[in-house]
Ligand code: AMP
Ligand code: FE
């Protein structure tokens with residue numbers, strides 16, 4: 364049977380694998396298709412596409428946008444994106460700048476707490492346009508200022524802890540529109556983690572295409588619950604490991620094996636969305 368993992372991170376955001384390492388694990392595990400969904404970035408898509416092509420794995424260009432609706436945080440997965448779409452790249456660049464400024468603010472707070480972390484050490488370690496709290500945690504660990512990543516989050520970086528800084532987020536409705544403008548499908552990520560049930564109807568109304576029913580941190584009951592919602596709201600079903608690298612000594616990729624049949628449904632879905640989006644636009648482009 365063919366299977367896919369549609370939620371993966373590389374070192375182009377807060378994952379630790381390079382595209383080549385990630386694809387190496389995917390090949391060893393027998394995956395037929397992968398989607399790369401780095402946070403607020405599409406930078407890793409081209410190298411991951413190349414590594415997938417060399418490994419005979421189908422590649423779906425994607426991203427994971429940090430968004431919100433009525434103060435509820437929601438992560439939006441975009442799939443089959445045109446990674447050269449100018450509007451998409453401009454919006455992503457804005458939120459990458461937000462991320463970089465937030466790193467500076469978090470480090471300033473740490474310094475006020477007499478934790479002598481240097482901001483350049485974080486940027487050097489992150490070495491990407493879309494840095495996040497995990498990079499601060501890793502830099503703290505590397506500098507010997509905490510013992511491990513958990514301590515960094517527990518003492519400083521978790522929401523409400525003294526070095527935590529809120530992050531300006533994209534509106535979820537705008538995020539969905541942005542993904543559609545870039546020719547993609549918009550999918551709600553790990554709804555079981557963000558407790559986003561109450562905003563599903565509004566997002567469906569705005570054109571949400573799918574929901575991530577299968578995720579490493581979803582219980583069987585959660586997956587069943589979201590499969591039911593997908594069925595009721597006519598949403599596509601996705602799933603992925605949300606691999607950021609090694610977890611307890613093993614690469615997290617491989618924990619979710621989405622049947623390839625769902626990828627075929629996604630492909631049919633994106634074709635029909637593009638056909639629907641294309642028709643009024645081509646009608647308005649009649650010669651004058
Ligand atoms: P950010 O987007 O900068 O707010 O960072 C969020 C990312 O941090 C998530 O995608 C996770 O990868 C990671 N993360 C969040 N909480 C924790 C935690 N308690 N321990 C380790 N990693 C975490
Ligand atoms: Fe992450």
Ligand code: FE
Pocket residue numbers: 427438552553
């Ligand atoms: Fe997420």
Ligand code: ZN
Pocket residue numbers: 370372400427605
């Ligand atoms: Zn993720």
